[in-house]
Amino acid sequence: MKAQVKWLGEELFLGTSASGHTMVLDANGGNLAPSPLENVLISLGGCSSVDVVSILQKTRQQVDECYVEITGTRVDSVPKLFKDIHLHFVVTGKDIAEKHVERAVSLSADKYCSVALMLAEKVNITHDFEIRNKD
Template structure:
């Protein structure tokens, strides 16, 4: 896997993936685009959501929606690494069993989400979920 990041001027950078997709990043606290650290949160949410949805579908759970709300705290020193990140999965569907959602969230966190597994060495990652029936 390869990527390139190009400085656009000021504190804006454009990342281009090997597949040709682009993402603009703003090092100035995310004023014009997500900051790189916001990108880390979004990547964690995306990676884990892919897992959770896939696992729930394979478990034949009737899900109609999934989103994850992430919150992170950073240390007060430089570099300002994440100290903690919490993920709250919100699953929508009919007759969705909590045991299946809990299993999916745990499998993602402990086994499948590459982003979470990379961050685990330095970051305390926690998670919970809620199920919303229509």
């Protein structure tokens, strides 16, 4: 896997993946685009969400919507690394079984999500979920 990040000027950078997709990063606290660390949170949420939805679909859960709210807390010293990240999954659908959501979230965190497993060496990652059943 390869990627390239190119400086565009001032504090903007353009990231390009090997597959040709691009994204702008803003080193100035995310004023014009996500900052690199905001992108870490988004990548973690994306990676975990892919796992959770896939696992729930395999268990034949009728998922209509799934999103994750991610909160990161950073240390006060430089470099300002993440010390804690919390993922709160919200799964909406019909007759969603709590045991399946709990299992999907746990499997993602502990076994499948590459981003979470890389970060877990240095960051305390926690997660929870809520289910919103549609009638």
